[in-house]
Amino acid sequence: MSDAYTPRPEHKFSFGLWTVANRGRDPFGTEVRPVLDPVDAVALLAEVGAWGVNLHDNDLVPIDATPAERDRIVSDFKKACERNGIVVPMATVSLFTDPVFKDGAFTANDPAVRAYAVQKTMRAMDLGAELGAKIFVLWGGREGTETDACRRPDDAVKRLREAIDFLCEYSIDKGYGYRFALEAKPNEPRGDIYMATTGNYLGLIPTLAHPEMVGVNPEVAHETMAGLNFTHAVAQAWEAGKLFHIDLNDQVIGRYDQDFRFGAANPKNAFFLVKFLEDVGYDGPRHFDAHAYRTEDYEGVKDFARGCMRTYLILKEKAARWNADPEIQALVKEAHEAGQEAPSFAKYSPAARDAVLNAPLDRVKLAARGKKYERLDQLTIEILLGVR
Numbered sequence: 001m002s003d004a005y006t007p008r009p010e011h012k013f014s015f016g017l018w019t020v021a022n023r024g025r026d027p028f029g030t031e032v033r034p035v036l037d038p039v040d041a042v043a044l045l046a047e048v049g050a051w052g053v054n055l056h057d058n059d060l061v062p063i064d065a066t067p068a069e070r071d072r073i074v075s076d077f078k079k080a081c082e083r084n085g086i087v088v089p090m091a092t093v094s095l096f097t098d099p100v101f102k103d104g105a106f107t108a109n110d111p112a113v114r115a116y117a118v119q120k121t122m123r124a125m126d127l128g129a130e131l132g133a134k135i136f137v138l139w140g141g142r143e144g145t146e147t148d149a150c151r152r153p154d155d156a157v158k159r160l161r162e163a164i165d166f167l168c169e170y171s172i173d174k175g176y177g178y179r180f181a182l183e184a185k186p187n188e189p190r191g192d193i194y195m196a197t198t199g200n201y202l203g204l205i206p207t208l209a210h211p212e213m214v215g216v217n218p219e220v221a222h223e224t225m226a227g228l229n230f231t232h233a234v235a236q237a238w239e240a241g242k243l244f245h246i247d248l249n250d251q252v253i254g255r256y257d258q259d260f261r262f263g264a265a266n267p268k269n270a271f272f273l274v275k276f277l278e279d280v281g282y283d284g285p286r287h288f289d290a291h292a293y294r295t296e297d298y299e300g301v302k303d304f305a306r307g308c309m310r311t312y313l314i315l316k317e318k319a320a321r322w323n324a325d326p327e328i329q330a331l332v333k334e335a336h337e338a339g340q341e342a343p344s345f346a347k348y349s350p351a352a353r354d355a356v357l358n359a360p361l362d363r364v365k366l367a368a369r370g371k372k373y374e375r376l377d378q379l380t381i382e383i384l385l386g387v388r
Contacts, residue, residue, distance in 0.1 A: 005310045005313040009085075012051050012052065012089075012283070012285045013050050013051050013287075014052030014090070014285045015052075015053060015305060016056075016288075017038055017041050017053060017059035018056060019288060019291055019305075020292075020301055021036040021038070022291045024292070024293075024294040032294055033301070038080070042077070042081055044301070044302060045084070045086055046086055047302065048302050050305065052086060052088065052089045052287075053088060054090040054287060055131075056094040057092075057123065058094045060073060061074065074131070081131070088131040088132050088133050089132075089133060089285045089287075090128075090133055090134075091129075091133040091136055091137075092124070092136065092139065093120060093138070095120065095139075104143050104156075105140065105143060106164075107140070107143045107144075107194065109150065114163070118163055118166055121138075121163075121167055122167070122170050125167070125170065125178065126174075128176075129174070129176045134177055134179065135181055135285070137182075137183055137245060138164070138181070138183065140193065142189065143190070143193060143195070144193035144194055145192055146191040146192075147191075153194060160194070161204065164180065168208070168213050178213070181215050181244040182195065182205070185219070185225070187225070188225075197226060198216050198233040198236070205242065214242075215242035215244030216237045216244065217245040218237060219247035219249065220247065220248055220270075221249050221251035221258060221289075224251040224253055224266075225257060227254070230269065230273060231269065231276050234276060238276075238280055238282065243284070246285075246287060247287055250265040250270065250290070251265060261311070262308040263311035263312075264307075267311075268381070270311065271318060271380075274312060275319035275322065278316055278319055279319070279323070288309075291304075325379065328379050328383075331376045331379075335371060335372070342361065
C-alpha cells in the first residue's frame with residue numbers, strides 16, 4: 001500500500017463501535033459475525049490505522065448494567081484506548097433501540113418517557129466526558145411518526161427544543177465543554193422523522209437557548225436517501241459555522257439506509273465532498289458511520305475499515321491534482337472572471353443601488369455565453385479515472 005494512502009493520526013479518521021462491531025444482521029437475516037468486545041474493537045481499529053473510536057452509551061455499557069459492572073467495563077475500555085493509542089472524540093446516546101422509545105424519546109407523548117430520555121442522555125454525557133469526548137451527537141431515530149394523528153408536529157419541535165436546551169445547561173453545569181451535533185435523517189426507523197434534513201436542523205438551531213453550543217452532524221447516507229446533494233448540505237453547514245462533525249459512508253438514492261463503505265456507490269460525489277472538506281480546511285473528525293458487507297468475517301471488516309480511509313486519502317490526492325491542473329484551473333478562472341465588470345451589490349448603499357439600477361446589463365448577450373462546464377466535468381472524470 002502506498003505511503004500516501006496510509007492513515008495517520010493527523011487525518012483524524014474515526015469509527016463507531018457500532019460500525020466495526022456490527023454483526024451483519026438485517027431485517028431478513030440473523031447475525032453472521034460473532035460478538036466483538038469493545039476492547040477487541042479498539043485493537044482492531046488500531047491495527048487498521050484509525051485515530052479515534054466513537055460510541056453510543058450502550059455500545060459499551062449494556063443498558064441494564066449495574067454501577068459496578070459499568071465502572072469495570074469503562075475502566076477496561078479506557079485502558080484499551082490508552083494501550084492502543086486510540087482517542088474518543090465523540091459520544092452519543094441510543095434513544096432508538098429499547099422498546100421504551102417506540103413512540104419517540106424527546107418528542108414522545110408520555111412525559112415520563114421524555115424525562116427518561118433526558119436522564120439517559122445526561123448519563124451518556126457523563127460517560128463521554130469520562131472518556132475525553134468533546135462532541136456529543138444527537139440522532140433522533142425514533143423522533144417521528146407513522147401517523148400524524150398521534151401529535152401535532154409543532155409540539156414535537158417544541159419538545160425537542162426543550163430537551164436540547166436542558167442538555168446544554170447540563171453540559172455548562174458540569175463543565176463538560178460539549179459541542180452538540182444534531183444528525184438528520186428523513187425516515188427509517190420511523191415512517192417520517194421530524195428533522196429530515198440538515199437544513200431542518202440549521203433552521204432549528206437559532207431558536208435554541210444556546211445556539212453557539214449546537215451544530216450539525218450531516219451523514220452522507222441520510223441526505224442521499226432523500227435524493228439531496230450531500231456536499232451542498234455540508235457546505236451550508238460550514239458556511240454557517242455549524243459543521244461540528246461529519247458521518248462518512250455511501251448510499252444509493254431511493255434505497256433503505258445502506259451505510260456502504262465510503263466511496264463505494266458514488267465516487268464522484270465522494271470526490272467533491274472530500275475536495276470541499278480539504279479546500280475549506282475542515283479540521284474535525286472524519287468519522288466513518290458505515291458497515292462492512294454481510295458477506296464478511298472480521299478480516300473483511302478490517303478490509304472495509306481500511307477501504308474507507310484509503311478511499312478518502314485517494315480522493316484527497318485527486319482533489320490536490322484537480323486544484324493543480326492548469327487546464328482545469330484556467331476553466332475555473334474563466335468561469336469566475338466572466339462579468340467582473342458588473343456592479344457589486346455585496347453591501348447596500350445609495351451609490352450601490354444606483355449602480356445596479358443603471359448598469360447596462362444585456363440579458364441576451366449574457367445568455368449567449370457558453371460556460372465550458374462539459375469540458376470541466378469531463379476533465380474531472382479523467383482525473384478520477386486516473387488518465388489525467
